[in-house]
Amino acid sequence: MPGYVQFHNDIRGIAEEPFCMGRSDSSQRWLQRQARDPYVRRAQQAGYRSRAAYKLLQLNEKDHFLQTGQTIVDLGAAPGGWLQVAADIAGPGGTLIGLDRLPIAPVPGVTLIQGDFHDTATVQQLTDALAGRALDLVICDMAPNISGLVAVDQPRAMYLSELALVFCQQHLASGGHAVIKFFQGEGSDAFLQTVRRCFRQTRLRKPAASRARSREWYLVARHYHSQPNQTSCTE
């Protein structure tokens, strides 16, 4: 396995842990789980950079948000499993930009930005790369590094989901779609209510490839609409 894949798998394994374990305990258990995980094997055989690719495939199988020729931003894209799936479906006529604070090995036809999504300079770089184009789809699989303390990790995770929503409000075309990971817990209900005000249809999904013990869920939100009587969906 190439070094960058192993490196990113390590990071991702920590990020996918439920918020209940210390990092050293979880690392041991994660290694054991990886060895048994059928999606890890399938991803390796299919040439996907992460097992997460199957989460996007399964979400799309249900909700059909990926289409040929779309303009798409992938937030929290490393090591690039979702990018591979999205690039395949969007095809050469599509435009795909992937962002992560970690480096991502090149994906043919994809623009990559390395930076922290909390930083305004990074968001500006992404905005510049869009060059005024409105987005058909935002996909967000961002997850913070886990401290093991729910009181710390949950607000961090919710903040990333909320930042992704703000980005959607600024850049989605009317009628565009979003898929945003969130962690069930404090703040998640308020987040979902906010999203429901901005999209005509929302679905909560837990794809089979998402580990049952993880509190991660995916919100699939379709048909974005800006609200004429409000300056922001968050009001």
Ligand SMILES: C[S@@+](CC[C@H](N)C(=O)[O-])C[C@H]1O[C@@H](n2cnc3c(N)ncnc32)[C@H](O)[C@@H]1O
């Ligand atoms: C679960 S992984 C994404 C896996 C990816 N969807 C794939 O298919 O390979 C979560 C990613 O979110 C990224 N991330 C977390 N916080 C971030 C932030 N503030 N800015 C940019 N990326 C962030 C992490 O670096 C990590 O690569």
